[in-house]
Amino acid sequence: MIHKSGFVNIIGSPNAGKSTLMNSLIGEKISIITWKPQTTRHRILGIINEPDFQIIFSDTPGIIYPVYPMQKIMMQYVEKSLSDADIILLITEFGKLENFSIFNKIKKMNIPIIILINKIDKIGIEYKDNISFHNSMKYWIKLFPNSEILPISALKKTNQDLLMKKIISLLSEHPPYYPKEFLSNRPKRFFVNEIIREKIFFLYEKEIPYSVEIDTILFKKEKTFIYIFSYIYVERNSQKGILVGKGGSSLKKLKFFSIKSIESFLKKKVKLKIYVKVCKNWRYDYKKLKFFGY
Incomplete structure (x- = not known):
């Protein structure tokens, strides 16, 4: 039986929904979630184990311009997550047109990058919401022309099955990196x-x-x-x-x-x-x- 494994690292701005997404994909509460920004301070791994694959998700601190030492270390975690990633999930939310300097490094990486436009459950029937969503799509297509873009709702699990199928299809053949009973690398x-x-x-x-x-x-x-x-x-x-x-x-x-x-x-x-x-x-x-x- 062919076995696939890989590191799928989630990055994005504070409060974009990184922790909510990872917890939802894992099916366990690995990362803490609040409505306040900069909740996640460490890099946290959450592992999905199936007989024929192992996905190691990595939740990272929200991308910011660091001011004091703790924030600088947090951004080092984000930088490190780029070095060992097999797939990057770059999560944003509709209506936000972001462009951090780290994006230039991501563009040069020779690995699959999936742009996730999160919180589509908040899109109402108002004309401005639909315009905002379409503007978001056009912006990210232009910024990452070679990447796949997927609208999701981490909270409502919208398009989560589609995302998982895409991730599994992109994994390389490899034995498990961690014992199959592991849920995380953290004690x-x-x-x-x-x-x-x-x-x-x-x-x-x-x-x-x-x-x-x-x-x-x-x-x-x-x-x-x-x-x-x-x-x-x-x-x-x-x-x-x-x-x-x-x-x-x-x-x-x-x-x-x-x-x-x-x-x-x-x-x-x-x-x-x-x-x-x-x-x-x-x-x-x-x-x-x-x-x-x-």
């Missing part, structure tokens, strides 16, 4: 960190979600539950106060919602302890970023 602690961070995005406003980092220092399996101890790092004492809340009320709420999602992901009861610490200006310090796994 469970990483996903615990991401789940807690996702809840912070939903529960807190303004700069708080962007100023936190999670470090799970204990992940211990007991007979009937998993005991987890995680630190939440913030940059300032004022942020710690907001996270904890009056009498610890905000932290209790965060813990409640985190436990529910972690239990759903791990399929086991969880006992979670969370403690908030201050690590001043960690996003601007390369040594601290290395400590946090960047």
